[in-house]
Every structure is written in structure tokens, then in C-alpha cells.
Amino acid sequence: xxxxxxxxxxxxxxxxxxxxxxxxxxxxxxxxxxxxxxxxxxxxxxxxxxxxxxxxxxxxxxxxxxxxxxxxxxxxxxxxxxxxxxxxxxxxxxxxxxxxxxxxxxxxxxxxxxxxxxxxxxxxxxxxxxxxxxxxxxxxxxxxxxxxxxxxxxxxxxxxxxxxxxxxxxxxxxxxxxxxxxxxxxxxxxxxxxxxxxxxxxxxxxxxxxxxxxxxxxxxxxxxxxxxxxxxxxxxxxxxxxxxxxxxxxxxxxxxxxxxxxx
Numbered sequence: 001x002x003x004x005x006x007x008x009x010x011x012x013x014x015x016x017x018x019x020x021x022x023x024x025x026x027x028x029x030x031x032x033x034x035x036x037x038x039x040x041x042x043x044x045x046x047x048x049x050x051x052x053x054x055x056x057x058x059x060x061x062x063x064x065x066x067x068x069x070x071x072x073x074x075x076x077x078x079x080x081x082x083x084x085x086x087x088x089x090x091x092x093x094x095x096x097x098x099x100x101x102x103x104x105x106x107x108x109x110x111x112x113x114x115x116x117x118x119x120x121x122x123x124x125x126x127x128x129x130x131x132x133x134x135x136x137x138x139x140x141x142x143x144x145x146x147x148x149x150x151x152x153x154x155x156x157x158x159x160x161x162x163x164x165x166x167x168x169x170x171x172x173x174x175x176x177x178x179x180x181x182x183x184x185x186x187x188x189x190x191x192x193x194x195x196x197x198x199x200x201x202x203x204x205x206x207x208x209x210x211x212x213x214x215x216x217x218x219x220x221x222x223x224x225x226x227x228x229x230x231x232x233x234x235x236x237x238x239x240x241x242x243x244x245x246x247x248x249x250x251x252x253x254x255x256x257x258x259x260x261x262x263x
Contacts, residue, residue, distance in 0.1 A: 011193055012215040013183040015176070017208065025179055026208060028099045031107070034207040035098055038199065040066030040112040046166060062162055063115050065199045069096035070108035070173065076100050106177040111196055114167035123161060127154045172196055183212065 069076050076096070101108035130153055136142055145153070172192050174185045185196055197212050204210045 009186060009188045011185045011188055013185065014213045014215055015178070015181045015183050016211045016213055017181065028097070028102075030207065031098045031178075031204075034204050035067050038066055038203045040064075040068050040114070062117070063113065063195070064167070065111055065113050065195045067199070067203070068110050068112045068171070070101040070110040071171075073101055073103065073108060075102075103175075105179060106175050109174040109176055111172045111174070111199055112169055113172065113192065113195055114169045116162045116165040116167045118158065118161040118165055123154070123158050126161070127157045130157060 069080075098107060101110075131145070131150060134149075134153065135145055170192075172185065172187050172195070174183060174196065176183045185193060187193065187196075193214070197214075200210075200212055
């Protein structure tokens with residue numbers, strides 16, 4: 001008999017929200033509304049002749065992140081089968097719902113990272129052509145552009161090329177236990193984690209008044225009472241801080257941890 005073996009990379013986060021809002025679960029409609037403007041451009045759109053205009057807040061940059069439908073969920077498989085049976089329709093690939101990722105007491109999330117690159121020699125060559133045309137305009141009089149205008153012109157050339165480049169893409173999966181205020185991101189890559197934190201903040205920071213705090217040693221053993229609002233620290237928190245103070249050099253201190261309890 002073969003025994004399966006493997007490894008998984010996980011980074012833990014605490015989802016911080018006001019205490020009054022923790023007592024009632026966030027409805028899927030609210031999460032859907034928040035995520036709607038931050039969905040990734042459908043991959044099928046790269047086959048279209050002209051860029052698609054939609055309601056997304058995402059703009060084409062060298063690195064772009066957005067939400068896509070999670071993998072491995074029955075609801076998503078049924079949705080994709082329905083798209084295949086019904087034939088392709090413009091925009092249908094974006095019509096997934098956050099509830100598709102509902103599993104047990106949490107929600108599966110998937111972020112797509114698109115990375116676009118344009119060759120530096122191409123940017124420089126086109127920039128010189130545009131600069132020459134700008135500085136030798138009508139009338140044949142040569143006019144040297146100020147440094148700020150030259151920099152803006154070069155950035156415009158770069159942005160135009162990036163908008164036409166096809167991306168390399170990767171996915172980052174996460175599991176959000178909204179009621180428990182916990183989130184697991186299945187990667188330890190620092191650039192991927194930073195991109196996830198930024199996208200989560202842009203998507204849910206305002207609508208849900210939520211923020212992420214990465215759980216790293218020594219915070220992995222923090223008691224639940226540490227996250228409670230108010231200054232009424234429990235005995236468990238006091239004991240944890242006392243134990244922690246014995247493991248950290250005096251030059252570092254843990255007073256700030258006590259001050260931030262409940263933040």
C-alpha cells in the first residue's frame with residue numbers, strides 16, 4: 001500500500017474587525033458586492049480583438065492582482081460545466097459568486113497574479129522616436145522638453161506597451177473563516193503574501209472594516225483574549241505576556257504588545 005506524502009506551505013492571518021461587528025456573520029451578498037470590482041480579467045478576454053470595458057477597479061500594470069473562482073469546489077465545477085454546455089458568452093466567465101467557495105465554516109478564495117514584462121530596449125527605442133517627434137513638432141523648430149515631461153512620455157510609452165503585453169500568471173489560494181476571524185493563505189512567498197494583503201485590504205478593508213495581521217512567532221501562541229476589544233486583559237493574556245517576556249531580550253521588550261491588545 002502506498003502512503004501519500006507531501007508538504008503544504010501555509011501562512012496564518014488574523015482578520016481584525018470591530019468587536020460589535022464580529023457578533024453577526026457577514027452575508028455573502030456583502031462580500032460579493034465588495035469583491036465584484038476586484039475580479040481578475042477573464043483569461044478568455046485575451047482572445048478578444050479589443051480590450052473589454054467593465055466595472056472592475058483593476059488597471060493594467062506590470063503586476064496586477066484580482067479574484068477568480070476557486071478550484072476544486074463542486075459548485076465551481078457545475079458552473080464551468082454550465083458555461084461549456086451553454087456556449088461561450090461575453091462576460092460569463094466573470095459571473096462567479098463568492099458563495100461558490102463556501103466550505104464548512106469558511107470560504108475558499110483564489111487570487112490571480114498577472115505579471116507583464118516589456119523589453120527595456122523596445123521601451124527605449126519607442127521613447128526616443130516619440131521624444132524626437134515631440135521636440136521637432138510643427139514648424140521645424142526644435143524644442144527640448146523639460147525633464148518632467150520627458151519622464152512622463154517614457155512612462156506613457158511603457159504603460160502603453162504593458163497594456164498590450166500578455167501576462168504570465170500564478171494563483172494564490174486562501175481559506176477565510178470569517179466567523180472565527182482567521183485566514184490561511186497557502187503560500188510562504190513574501191511577494192505573493194504582500195500582494196494578497198494589499199488586494200484583501202482594497203477589497204474588504206472599507207466595506208467590512210477588516211484588516212489583516214500576519215501571525216508569526218511569538219504571536220502563534222497568543223490566547224484568544226489578546227484580540228478582544230478593550231483593556232480588560234484576561235489572566236491568560238497576562239500569563240502569556242509574562243512567559244513571552246522571559247524569551248525576548250530586554251532591549252526588545254513586550255510592553256508594546258500589551259498596549260496593542262485588542263487593537
